[in-house]
Every structure is written in C-alpha cells, then in structure tokens.
Amino acid sequence: MITFPPELVHLLRKAARAAVLTGAGISQESGLRTFRDAQAGLWVQYRPEELATPRAFASTPKLVWDWYAHRRRAARGAQPNAGHYALVEMEKKVPNFTLITQNVDGLHHLAGSKKILELHGNILNVRCSQCGTFADDWSEETEEVPRCKKCNGLLRPNVVWFEESLPREQLEAAVRAARNCQVFFSIGTSGVVQPAAALAHAARNEGAVVVEINADPTPLTPNVDFAFHGKSGEILPELVKTVWG
Ligand code: OAD
Numbered sequence: 001m002i003t004f005p006p007e008l009v010h011l012l013r014k015a016a017r018a019a020v021l022t023g024a025g026i027s028q029e030s031g032l033r034t035f036r037d038a039q040a041g042l043w044v045q046y047r048p049e050e051l052a053t054p055r056a057f058a059s060t061p062k063l064v065w066d067w068y069a070h071r072r073r074a075a076r077g078a079q080p081n082a083g084h085y086a087l088v089e090m091e092k093k094v095p096n097f098t099l100i101t102q103n104v105d106g107l108h109h110l111a112g113s114k115k116i117l118e119l120h121g122n123i124l125n126v127r128c129s130q131c132g133t134f135a136d137d138w139s140e141e142t143e144e145v146p147r148c149k150k151c152n153g154l155l156r157p158n159v160v161w162f163e164e165s166l167p168r169e170q171l172e173a174a175v176r177a178a179r180n181c182q183v184f185f186s187i188g189t190s191g192v193v194q195p196a197a198a199l200a201h202a203a204r205n206e207g208a209v210v211v212e213i214n215a216d217p218t219p220l221t222p223n224v225d226f227a228f229h230g231k232s233g234e235i236l237p238e239l240v241k242t243v244w245g
Contacts, residue, residue, distance in 0.1 A: 002238050008226050011183060011209060012243045017096040019174075019181040019208075020087060021199050025188020025215060027105050029081040029233035032074055036190060043067060053162045057129070061154055065145045068157040072123050072140070075104070080111035083187070086236035088112045093244045098177035102189060102196050104159045117170045117177075119196055125158035134158070171195065178203040187213045188232050191220040200224070 012018075024034035033039070035048055046067070050056060057064045088111050091097045099116045101108055104123040108116050126135045126146075130153025138146040138155055145154045160166055174196075178184060184203035191197045200220055204210050210224040213232050221227050228235050 002228065002230075002235060004239060004242050005226065008209070008211065009243050012094075012239075015094055015182045017181045018090070018094045018183045018185070019098045019100060019177040019199075019203065020090070020185040020187060021174075021178075021189060021196060022087075022099070022101045022103060022108070022187045023189025023191075023196075024103060025190075026083045026232045027078065027081075027103055027107055028188065028215075029083065029231060030078040030105075030107060032078050032105055032107075034188075034190075043070065049162060052159075054164060057154075057156060057161070061145045065154075065156070068123060068159075069140045072157070075106065075123050078105060078107060080107045081233040083232040083236045084108055084111035084113070086240045089240045089244070090236075091115065093240075096180075098173070098181070100174045100177065100196070100199065102193065104157075117174050119160070119166050119170055119174060121157070121159040121167075123157050123159055126155050127158045128153045129156040130154070166195065174199060175202060178208075179206045181208050184208045184210045185213065186210065186218075186220055186224070187236070189214070189218070191218045 028034055051064055051067050084107050087099060091113055097115060099108060099113050101116060101118055102120050104120050106122050106124050126138055127133060128148035128151060131148060131151045133148055133150050135155050148155060178199040179202055181203055184200055186200045200210050212220055212224045212227045213235050214229060216229060
C-alpha cells in the first residue's frame with residue numbers, strides 16, 4: 001500500500017489538463033524487455049542502439065529485419081498490464097488528457113487509451129524503405145528482407161530509428177500538451193533519448209507539477225516534484241484508486 005502525498009491527490013482530483021509520457025518500462029510487466037535491458041538469446045551480442053539505425057539497415061538489412069521480426073512477435077503476443085489500464089481510467093477522469101509514448105508495441109491502443117501520440121512509430125506496421133507505402137502482408141521468415149509490392153524497395157518497420165526525425169505533427173502536439181498541462185507524468189522511461197526527454201522540462205518550465213514513476217531513479221529524478229520508485233503496474237492503479245476510486 002503506497003501513501004500518496006495529499007497535495008498530489010488534491011491536485012489530480014482538480015486537474016483539467018494532464019500529459020503523460022511513457023517509455024518501455026510500462027510494458028515490462030507485460031513481458032516485454034525494455035529497450036536498454038540486456039538482450040536475450042541470439043541477440044545478446046548486439047547493442048540495441050547499434051541495430052536501430054538507418055546505417056545498420058543499409059549495411060546489414062537482414063540482421064535488422066530479423067531483430068524487429070523477433071520483437072514484433074513478442075509485441076504481438078503481449079497483453080496490456082494494470083499500468084496501461086490505469087492510464088485508460090485517468091483519461092476518463094481528466095478532461096484534457098494526452099498520452100505521449102515512446103513505445104512501439106501498440107499496448108496503449110490495445111488497452112483502450114484514446115488520445116495517443118506515438119512518437120517512435122509502431123512496430124506492428126511495416127512500410128517500404130524507398131517509397132514509404134505501407135505493406136498489408138509480408139512473410140516474416142524469408143531468406144531475404146521482404147520487398148515492396150509497388151517499387152521493390154526493402155520493407156522496414158514503421159518505427160523511428162536513431163538519427164531519424166520524429167513525426168512532426170505528433171512531436172508538436174506532444175510539446176503543446178507538455179507546455180499546457182498542470183500535471184506531467186514521466187513513466188517507465190530512462191529519460192535519456194531526446195526530444196522526448198525534454199518534454200518533462202518543458203512542462204516544468206511552464207509551471208506544471210512533474211511526477212516520475214520508474215523502477216529506479218533516472219537523470220530526471222532530481223528535477224521532479226514527486227518521484228515514486230517501483231513498478232508502474234502497481235503504482236499507477238493505486239494512484240488512480242486513491243485519487244478517483
Ligand atoms: P529504456 O529501456 O531506456 O528505459 C526503460 C525504463 O523503464 C528504465 O528507466 C527502467 O528503470 C524503467 N522500468 C523498468 N521496468 C519498469 C517497471 N516495471 N515499472 C516502471 N519502470 C520500469 O526505455 P525508454 O526510456 O522507453 O526508441 O527508451 C527510449 C527510447 O530509446 C526507445 O523508445 C527507443 C530508444 O531510442 C526507438 O527505438 C525509436
């Protein structure tokens with residue numbers, strides 16, 4: 001049982017505008033590895049930061065394709081956890097609520113959140129690396145990377161890689177939500193990847209109360225108003241119950 005500070009409970013009860021940024025940690029209790037966790041099996045020898053780049057795809061497309069195919073299988077088999085569902089409840093209670101996620105696993109959609117900004121795309125979708133056309137069906141287990149039916153370009157996951165730009169409209173909407181909110185949550189993210197990591201600071205500079213929920217302290221922790229360290233799948237449902245239950 002967690003005791004939440006009364007001033008936070010009071011603030012949330014009255015809040016008209018909230019923004020939430022989530023990272024891989026919120027999906028950890030759904031059985032998905034976080035981005036920077038040690039990799040398993042075949043993939044132990046590779047660093048995620050070195051696979052998730054346009055350069056890696058240009059030089060070793062099959063390796064990068066296979067890594068995403070492996071993660072796509074995991075994402076397809078995963079179910080939302082209590083943390084995802086608590087955010088669905090929060091969206092119902094706060095009139096102006098924006099969920100910003102760096103996750104590519106689609107679990108917020110599956111849980112039933114409505115207003116979601118996916119800053120890093122969605123691993124379940126695949127598009128052509130040349131012409132951008134989305135593929136409806138493709139074979140995961142081919143010798144070669146599958147190709148676009150329209151232009152024969154190599155297919156790639158519809159995610160944002162390191163060194164690529166974030167989708168502009170989504171990013172602008174995320175910055176607006178961070179600047180306008182009264183309460184900003186940073187949940188399950190290591191806070192080391194820009195520009196997502198800067199959102200908490202943007203919110204704070206405009207006077208929002210910043211709350212962190214993470215398994216461990218992060219570089220953001222010294223700059224937040226409230227930090228709760230533990231599992232988001234346990235802390236978030238308790239918070240929602242305490243405030244609105
Ligand atoms: P990271 O893997 O960097 O960080 C995951 C965070 O979740 C860590 O701070 C953990 O302490 C925390 N965590 C783990 N389990 C948790 C739990 N059960 N409850 C709460 N917190 C938990 O993942 P991200 O911050 O999401 O982008 O990484 C950001 C981006 O880096 C990724 O989206 C990826 C990479 O660039 C792309 O691939 C485009």
